[in-house]
Amino acid sequence: MGEAAPPPYLSRAIPTLTAAAERWPHVGSDYLYPLLKQHPQLAVQAGNAALLALAMQESADTAALEAIETVLPNGPHADLAGGIAAITHRVIGPRIERTDNLHLHAMCRTELAERLYRAGFHERAADMARDGVEIWRQLADDQPFFNAPLLASSLNWYGAYLAELGQQEEALETAEEAVALNRRLIDGDHATSLDEQSLGDALSNLATRLSEVGRGAEALAAAEESAAIRDRLGADGVRFYVSEDARAQLNLGARLADQGRTEEALAATEKAVIGFRKTVEVNPAAHTFDLAMALNNYGSHLFKADRLADALAAAEESVTLWRQLVLKWSLANEQGLAMALFNLGTCKVAAGHQAEAYAATEESAGIYRKLAAGNPAANDESLATVLGRLSTLLQSEERYAEALPITTETVTVCRRLVAADPAAHEAGLAHALFEQGMMLSGCNRELEARFAVEEAVDIRRRLAGADPAAHLPRLAQALYALSLSKYNMHGDMSDVLNTLSESMVIYRRLAAADPETFADTAREVRATFAELLPEAEGRSRSRRFGRAP
Incomplete structure (x- = not known):
């Protein structure tokens, strides 16, 4: 028979024992660390603050921390992100120092980079990922069959970290390299459905990177190819996680919206929202971020489709979710809240709620x-x-x-x-x-x-x-x-009219090509010119006869 699990209430003692161990080391060596080595899940159950406190203890038992690291949840976990990153950072440093195994070095750096990124430490994540990518390159050169797929995956993540730092061109180059490498893998003799899935993921990331540098048509093509791969694999019986499908639909919707295909964008993004609602019901800590992002995009698409009431509802729900995420771990989620507040302000203006629009936009600007x-x-x-x-x-x-x-x-x-x-x-x-x-x-x-x-x-x-x-x-x-500014300053009327005339000529051309957009403004400028012309002639006569202008 297996060992009985500890009672759940015991996790509530972990923060107290951790604080006591900082002051009285024997509490750690005699009680806390033996308990955690035997039941490491108690540290996770104790929450983010407890994990952070354990990671920050200089005298913490390395074996206890390593035991905790083995039970840390994978993937996004908003309420534990900081603690997960801190424990991983504390454990992986010594682990790397103890070995010359390059494969372990690369894996450790890749894992730590992802966890730093999820906790909002984007610059440190990028530095760690860059080191990991360079090691994976060496390994892929020596053993491409085993290591090229891992290099491609690490390139995908590295590109995302660079994009978060505003390094869009470098992020795009990295994403393009990941796609090219994945294409070579599926053209190989030993390609599997996993390789095709990886290509689909890489294309989805490439679509985002292309969009960030204004190459919208290419971004949509990449997103559509990614969706086609998933559809083909699904028809062949490959099963995907609901969150993976939802994420692919969200990206496709964003790229469709960039190209003005609002109704198609709405359909794709609605599928993403439905999918993420299901995942949040099962694991809110892992997927609230995804649902908040999807609702933000969904609200924007609804607004463009003139469905203002629905857009407002989606925007308000998105802001509510982002606020929850910021309260749990502000560093990683403030940007999402700022974006959602801006979109909420857009909807509030259209609904005639000027004061609420200003409040939301002002809060967004502050963030x-x-x-x-x-x-x-x-x-x-x-x-x-x-x-x-x-x-x-x-x-x-x-x-x-x-x-x-x-x-x-x-x-x-x-x-x-x-x-x-x-x-x-x-x-x-x-x-x-x-x-x-x-x-x-x-x-x-x-x-x-x-x-x-x-x-x-x-x-x-x-x-x-x-x-x-x-x-x-x-x-x-x-x-x-x-021209009006010059006139208001009582400038030379010939200069005023020359500037106004240039504007009038351009508006005349624009109105001829697009009367619906420019005809009214062209008439206004022409009327202003006609109004000021006699005054210009009067000033000219005044100068000719020696009178003050």
Whole structure:
């Protein structure tokens, strides 16, 4: 007969014994560590704080910690993520030092990287994974049959860690390498359905990485190929976990939405939500994160489909779940909460709940500010987007003085983005400068407003030269605003009219091609020109006859 399990209430004594062992070492050696070596599951049952405290004890018994490590749950586990990472880190370091076995080195680093990542330590996870990948490369060169699949898997994870750090191009290269390696594996003589599953997973990751760098059509193609592989394997009798199917549908839905295929995106994402609800019923700690993410995407797709009430319900449920996750382990989940709050704010605006929209968006901005302070590469773009929305909400209520510092902050963030990647972010900087100019003008600071709008015009003129279809409308808008700014400062009327005339000519062309979008604005600009022309002629006559303008 096996040894009887300890009574569940005994786990409640673990935190007390751990604290006592810190002060009186004999409590650890005589009571705590023998108990944990015999019943390591008690530490897991005691919870995240107990695991952290055990891992942080300098005098902790290594054998007891190793026993605990063998019963730690695999996969996502939000309420234990920090403790799992801490115990694993404490155990794996000495384990690596005790052996020259490269295979064990690679496995330990890969496992620790995943657990650090789930706990929110993305930079440390990436460093550990990079070391693991390099070892797997050596092993795959020596024994490709056994180690190439493990190299491909480690590349998949490494790409995800790089993406979390804002290193999208490097993440994409890693994902492409993983897909290429998986394709070679399924073309080999000993390919199995597991190799095809791995290719499907790698393609799904590649789709996400392609989307992050703006290559939406290629991202959708990769997601569709991934879905086709799963469908084919399913037809052949291969069974998947519900969570795996749901995750694949979620990714496919996101890529379909990126390409404007809203109804198809809704159908795929609804399947993901249904799947994750089932997994949460069985294991909420492992899958609440997935459901929160799926509901966030689902709400966005419902909003685009003009199903506002349903979108609001999904967005509110998503925010509720993210708050639960943040309370359990904020470091790993604050970004998700910030994203969900922003989407909730979008729905609240459409529903006419302006104050609630502002509150949600302001909270989102506060979280992104904190995240960007620690990791600007990964969070600056989102911060700029949220700040822009916050400014727009204030502007709609003519609260220009409150909006001005926010637009100024947006410009600062956009300048950082442009310094890192001008091609990707110059248009965003031009928009932020234009909005800053509008707020400055609203606060009667016309000279500063003019400088901001002039810089926006310069950027948009350059961008329009390279891509007229994308940037001429914004250039015309900025030129119109600049002409009015010059007029408000009693500038030279010929300069005012020259700027206004350039805007008018562009709007005329735009209205001819797309009257529904641009005809009204073109008429407004033309009317303004007609209104100011007599004044310009009057000023000209005044100068001719020596009178003050």
